[in-house]
Amino acid sequence: MAKIISPEIDSLLEQTSRSFYLTLKVLPTKIRGQIGLLYLLARLADTIADSASG
Template sequence: MASGPDLFRDILRGVSRSFYLSLAILPRPLRQPIGLAYLLARAADTVADTAALPRERRLDGLEAL
């Protein structure tokens, strides 16, 4: 199982290959922080939009992020 930077790259590539590839044009020090911000936004969007959980549970999940 991947860890650290490899895990980050694997997750980002799996979530959005196009965003993952576009990070390559950024200066190296910005790639990971911007990629992590993107993953956080995607996670929050997924939690907020799911119909699988009641509203209260979604709000709890968003607060946990």
């Protein structure tokens, strides 16, 4: 399977959301990495917000 960013980041994406990880592969190569990193940052922000309110 072709890597999106790097093996480590790809692994995080795949573990975090398998369906989103698969959809990244249909995006143009130039933007896959940026969209993948934005997704991980959004998930991180969501996790922080959820833990702060809980």
